[in-house]
Amino acid sequence: MSAAGATSSKREAENPLPIALLPVCVRLELCEHLDALDVWKQLATFVKLYPQDVNYIQKQLQRGQSPANEFLNIWGGQYNQNMHSLFALFHNNKLRSAMLIIKDYVDVKLHKYIAKTVDRVPNTQEVPNTRSNNNASESGAIDAPHNRNNNLESSDDIRVSSVQRAAESLLQIDYAELVAATDNWNPENKLGNGGFGEVYKGEIMNSFMAIKVMNYVHKHSNKTKVHLQQSYNELKYLNTLRHDNILAIYAYSINGEKPCLVYELMAGGSLDSRLRAQHTKPRRAPLTWQQRLLIALGTAKGIYFLHKARVIPLIHGDIKPANILLDDKEKPKIGDFGLAREGPKFINDVTKVNKVFGTRIYLPPEFLSSKELSTGVDIYSFGVVLLEMFTGRLMAECTHQADQQLLLKSIKKTCHPSENPTRSDIFDKNLVTPMGEELDKCLCAIDFGLKCTAFNVQQRPSMAEVVTHFKAFD
Numbered sequence: 001m002s003a004a005g006a007t008s009s010k011r012e013a014e015n016p017l018p019i020a021l022l023p024v025c026v027r028l029e030l031c032e033h034l035d036a037l038d039v040w041k042q043l044a045t046f047v048k049l050y051p052q053d054v055n056y057i058q059k060q061l062q063r064g065q066s067p068a069n070e071f072l073n074i075w076g077g078q079y080n081q082n083m084h085s086l087f088a089l090f091h092n093n094k095l096r097s098a099m100l101i102i103k104d105y106v107d108v109k110l111h112k113y114i115a116k117t118v119d120r121v122p123n124t125q126e127v128p129n130t131r132s133n134n135n136a137s138e139s140g141a142i143d144a145p146h147n148r149n150n151n152l153e154s155s156d157d158i159r160v161s162s163v164q165r166a167a168e169s170l171l172q173i174d175y176a177e178l179v180a181a182t183d184n185w186n187p188e189n190k191l192g193n194g195g196f197g198e199v200y201k202g203e204i205m206n207s208f209m210a211i212k213v214m215n216y217v218h219k220h221s222n223k224t225k226v227h228l229q230q231s232y233n234e235l236k237y238l239n240t241l242r243h244d245n246i247l248a249i250y251a252y253s254i255n256g257e258k259p260c261l262v263y264e265l266m267a268g269g270s271l272d273s274r275l276r277a278q279h280t281k282p283r284r285a286p287l288t289w290q291q292r293l294l295i296a297l298g299t300a301k302g303i304y305f306l307h308k309a310r311v312i313p314l315i316h317g318d319i320k321p322a323n324i325l326l327d328d329k330e331k332p333k334i335g336d337f338g339l340a341r342e343g344p345k346f347i348n349d350v351t352k353v354n355k356v357f358g359t360r361i362y363l364p365p366e367f368l369s370s371k372e373l374s375t376g377v378d379i380y381s382f383g384v385v386l387l388e389m390f391t392g393r394l395m396a397e398c399t400h401q402a403d404q405q406l407l408l409k410s411i412k413k414t415c416h417p418s419e420n421p422t423r424s425d426i427f428d429k430n431l432v433t434p435m436g437e438e439l440d441k442c443l444c445a446i447d448f449g450l451k452c453t454a455f456n457v458q459q460r461p462s463m464a465e466v467v468t469h470f471k472a473f474d
């Protein structure tokens, strides 16, 4: 605890601090965190705010204000609550990170409750180990990170039972039901092909869902172990992470010919396919600037959630347009947690891994050359996605790694205001150049694309900073 915190805690023992006196910088950090988790309604319900107060917060939210800040104004104002009651509220709602943010402003005697609080998102101890090269991508294999906090399960150890354990709280579906749901895997219901199998659309219990069928090769083959490791990761993380911008997993099936995972259906397809809509059949209208701005905001919120919702930041490790799926209203959700892993204990720390993993063009220099893993990896990947989304110049359209590197270099050069002061020619040519307020927002997205892809990890913004700036896109 800081010296300032120690003094204030002593004072607060007898006389808790009113919420309104929380220092502005701490309040900002707290609101950013609560807004990214989108928990204001849950808190308002828990403390039984009057409906007119809830409506007021809702209206302020629609005007672009922070709902968490409005909640603190009301609960700390009309309802006369103090920092101790706020701390207790976070404890009751399992908001451990929020408790940590305000811990210096409550009595030290209350700190023991932080240790007793189970995170809203369970903080699992095991960390996935590896995803070997698959036939489809440039993804490299990884070994265990040198991180003593991580209890690793190597790919040799991974068993069907581990996958089953991770799936315990998920609905188990009969394979026959999936066969019926997809009209016996009718090709017309096929949504796409991945490195490990096909994805089909199917109707289960009156709702359309996406069903991933895993192609088992041989029981003891390396490929099968990689499949299992991937499924284990998907189940372990997607099953425990609940956020508007994270793909939901609903069920699994292991009693049939092939193991299957059932996800929410993302009718808009992958961002990758939507950015290439002009070249695919049937041709689709390109995503508008406003849609791209909202996709940038939603994706940023999802990554922020991964970095901040758990005590140990979770690093996705493979942020790219193919892993950002869009629903029927183009809301983005991050999927494919096959490479996700817990990072260093603290958000700004670094841990070393034995081997590089992920898709090379989306990976930052310190990870590629020194194998330094941090949240900066996802931030860099997100920066590349931003540059692709707004310039329309796509990495997936280059077949060779060297060409991709040249393309990224050229995009960064043409987008940099010092190289190209007018920047009028940088935007995706498939759309009319943005104008007025929209132009400012698109330039802001491009500027963050440049900042996030800074060579030096220290110079990249945090996802909290990105989300704060991108809120204006809504």
Ligand SMILES: Nc1ncnc2c1ncn2[C@@H]1O[C@H](COP(=O)(O)OP(=O)(O)OP(=O)(O)O)[C@@H](O)[C@H]1O
Binding pocket: 134, 136, 137, 191, 192, 193, 194, 195, 196, 197, 198, 199, 210, 212, 263, 264, 265, 266, 267, 269, 270, 273, 322, 323, 325, 336
């Ligand atoms: N939940 C979903 N809803 C709708 N379509 C989906 C869904 N999940 C996947 N798809 C479609 O299926 C395709 C294959 O997805 P999958 O996750 O298996 O592979 P991938 O991420 O493209 O490849 P890899 O697994 O090798 O990284 C995607 O490109 C997408 O078009």
